[in-house]
Amino acid sequence: MSKTKTNSLPGPQDIHREVLSNGITILTRSNFNSPSVSISGYIQAGSLFDPDEKLGLADFATSALMRGTAKHSFDALFNELESAGASFGFDSGLHTTGFNGRALAEDLSLLLGLLSEAMCQPVFPTDEVEKLRNQLLTGLAIRLQDTSDMADITFDEILYEGHPYSRSEDGNPDTIKAITRQDLVDYHRFGFGPHGMVISVVGAVEPKKAIDLVHRALGNWKNPDQRELPPLPDLKILDETVKRHFKIVEKSQADIIIGSNGPRRKDPEYMAASLGNSILGQFGMMGRVGESVREKAGLAYYVYSSLSAGVGPGAWTVNAGVNPANVKKASDLIIKELKRFVKEPVIEEELADSQANFIGRLPLAFESNGGVAGSLVNIERYDLGLDYYRRYPDLVRKVTAADVLEAARKYLDPQRLAVATAGP
């Protein structure tokens, strides 16, 4: 029935890549199917810089970037953005600070101009910083009531004990109160610079024009003070299973997270682990754990597995939300599945299903500009190569059941799990 002949997967023939003299890498791909455009990217600054007593500094500073620049007040800046029906925001991470935005194609230069202002010339007005501080403190108070957030935080504290990944990037009320305006200024001054920055532009714009516009907005940016991120220490693996509960009163549901550390995105076993994760808790109605905990036992509305592989050691988890009385029952079922997962290879048919899913879902992943923009950024971040999505089907098909078992055994030891719960 299909009439669309073009190959819709991004590849070297339609991704344009250019590196500016100040170190910014630009990736762009045109799509004229809709009159809109998306941008995505990151710079090399993150919460790994945060001192313990000022945890949340990177997040605070990043949230404050758009609270006023040399050219625009907070209100004037958002007035430009919102009047165009555009959106833009930063997201502070551990190693990098990400940004995402979109606009009608006619407003791309406006979007890039605001990105440039916020990144290069923020002024951190005192009154806006104080308003933001109160908003962050309220956010932390809300977080303290969220079983899912608190299970996450508790899980990281167990799994990454002694490692920077154990810290919550949002900080806590004491550290947020300890951060001064000058801290924000300094964080920006030493953290933000063009070196290592990546930006992708995808949508109704010609590649040459997109590159020109980025060049115009950011080509002159320099920061000789930009510092390197500190190196990551090694992660100490758990000796035995560690369980911890975070109590939140009067909740009707508890959240459970059970898991271990997982591969980094660039580790060779990443694809095998990723397919294994699909079988464990993603494919169809949430894979094997979905079948066991939801379909058969009826214990949870959501139960799934997740593999978060990034620059450093990620986490490989199974998450579930259950009635507080069912925490043990659900945890036992999840651990039973983990035991099976590391004991015997996955069934060939299961593997073939997940492989077909990984390959078949690509057109869906790439239909929106935002989806493509994010993928281009990942290609650059993890050195995947512009032809990655052309090679991708082969990379997926190459994985065997033995590879999945090996990856599972390398990371998921049922005797050494982090088990975090939050609820009453």
Added chain:
Amino acid sequence: MPNIFTKTTLPNSLTILLKEIHTAPLISSWVWYRVGSRDEAPPLTGISHLVEHMQFKGTQQFPAAVLDRVISRDGGMRNAFTFLDWTTYFETMPADKIDIALRLEADRMINSEFDEKGFSSERTVVISEREGDENEPMFRLGEAIQQAAFRIHSYHHEVIGDMADLKTMTRDDLYKHYRTYYVPNNAVMGVAGDFNTKEILARIKELFEPIPAGTTPPRLMRSEPEQRGEVRLSVEGPGETVYVQAAYRFPSASHPDFFALSVLDSLLAGPSNLNMFGGGGISNKTSRLYRSLVDKEFAVGLSGGSNVTVDPFLYQITLIIHPNRKPEEALAALDEEIKLVQDSLVSKEEIARAIKQARANFAYGTENITNQAFWLGYAEMFADYKWFETYLEKMLKVTPKDVQRVAREYLRPQTRVVGTYVPTGNGKSA
């Protein structure tokens, strides 16, 4: 190339909307039923949503495990939603794999089994879903406000239903509900994507025409009488954050005032996104209410929006109160801002801005085949597809006087419900 649009009705009264879009090798297919939580009465509240869950439990031809597998294997995406007025099911597939989705929807329109064992585990899944909802302060507050706003109309209860009913309804109740409402003459099908209209229509006819029409089920319709005087309520719960929600009565989506109200919403609280997929994201930091409530530190956050409904529902403004303020102070600031829009005309520029925001939201929505297919049937649930196609045109006709008139008519304190979430602290949390 213009997108070819076709609307037709089969002899069994199944309405079909097709839109060819050749931007990606994908097809998205949606089947909508005119049944939702407003068609329920106690002790069967939540039954439409539970039936939707049971529709994933399989038929003889496609047992549950097979169903999940065939869709996921081909890289497809599928889901279902139950709302106040409707229930819908969709699959988005690589274009050459759409046939399986069409077959499964035809099959489960009539052949679902609702076996007792599957029902008993699904009942507890939905109870768990409700328990998750109850964890959220805004769910608890929203539920109380909805119950207060609708004493007569069946919009009274949440889509997920009351816990008492979830615990007691039976498999036979569900099966009866399914057979009553899941008939082709109560359904609309919308398919968009990379197909040839003639070919796909022939296939749809082959699969769906044999399904016999049933008795057209009546809608449960009890009009809510006019509210005479403001209702205030409070809900207590754990935490330290105060939330306030003011719910005003808004007309149905097919009412001519809907578009002036969309402009008003955009000015007050930022543009609402009507897309199911792919729109939204436009912030509201220069909306009138943000400037007067958040910038001035009565609140730390705010949102506003209405639901698109068949009968009049609510426009809800939600405030997260600043820790140094009292909810009454924030409410007074809100009232002052509403008075302003009632007393003085907004500028034409402000209206133009709201229209541009809507235009951008629609453009973002067209990046995505699933969202374009969604609109075909969605619009039919409360109006028709023309409603969607002419949305921006109708917004363009809105004048400053229209905005003032609807602000005066609909944003009256006498017909609103104001709810406050009163936090009782963190207890002995760790």
